[in-house]
Amino acid sequence: MRRAPHIALSPADRELLNAWASPATLSVRRALRARIVLEAARGGTNGQIARYLGVHPETVALWRGRFAAQGVEGVRHDAPRPGTGRRAPPGLIDRIVRTTLESQPPNGRWTTRSLAAALNVSHMFVYRVWKSQGLVPALGRGLGPILTVRRAERTDV
Numbered sequence: 643m644r645r646a647p648h649i650a651l652s653p654a655d656r657e658l659l660n661a662w663a664s665p666a667t668l669s670v671r672r673a674l675r676a677r678i679v680l681e682a683a684r685g686g687t688n689g690q691i692a693r694y695l696g697v698h699p700e701t702v703a704l705w706r707g708r709f710a711a712q713g714v715e716g717v718r719h720d721a722p723r724p725g726t727g728r729r730a731p732p733g734l735i736d737r738i739v740r741t742t743l744e745s746q747p748p749n750g751r752w753t754t755r756s757l758a759a760a761l762n763v764s765h766m767f768v769y770r771v772w773k774s775q776g777l778v779p780a781l782g783r784g785l786g787p788i789l790t791v792r793r794a795e796r797t798d799v
Contacts, residue, residue, distance in 0.1 A: 646703065647710035649682040655714050656683070675717040678705045730767070737761065738771045 651659070662669075662676035674695065681691040688706065692699040708716035738761060742752055749756065754772070758765040771777075 646682070646688050646706055649679060649706060649709060651679075651683045656680070658714060671720060672718070675705045678702050679709045679717060682706045682709070734761075734763070735771050735775075738763070738768060739775050739777070742772070742777060 659676040659680050662672050663680060664673070674697070677695055678691060678697075678701070681694065682702070686694070688699045688702040691697075691702045691706075695702075704721065705717055708721065738757065741761065742757060747756060748760075754765040754768040758768045761768075
């Protein structure tokens with residue numbers, strides 16, 4: 643049978659965790675993690691703490707272990723999530739930018755949906771590429787939201 647790590651708190655750590663655990667705290671997740679550690683320092687088992695706080699015992703074990711290994715910094719933020727995130731196929735972003743700036747749209751204006759349909763990608767992906775590359779739709783006079791697309795001028799330089 644595994645034993646949960648013993649938690650001993652310094653006065654500074656206890657004060658910080660009590661501040662995080664208060665109902666007025668900004669982060670509900672951080673407040674829960676602080677309560678878990680405080681209960682563990684009082685000598686509660688993972689099962690007792692889980693029942694008292696209404697969480698799963700594995701949640702208690704996770705945060706108790708992170709505190710034992712890393713101290714207060716271990717419970718300050720959420721645990722990192724697995725995976726690397728989604729990535730665009732090579733060249734797709736360049737293709738979207740090049741098509742947007744260099745080709746003539748079929749109906750006189752590119753929209754995220756028309757470009758997405760032409761390139762067989764989602765319109766939200768086109769939107770994110772436009773936004774990340776500083777491409778801004780130019781507004782027309784009653785002719786629709788996008789007539790041409792221009793590069794945004796950087797004002798932070």
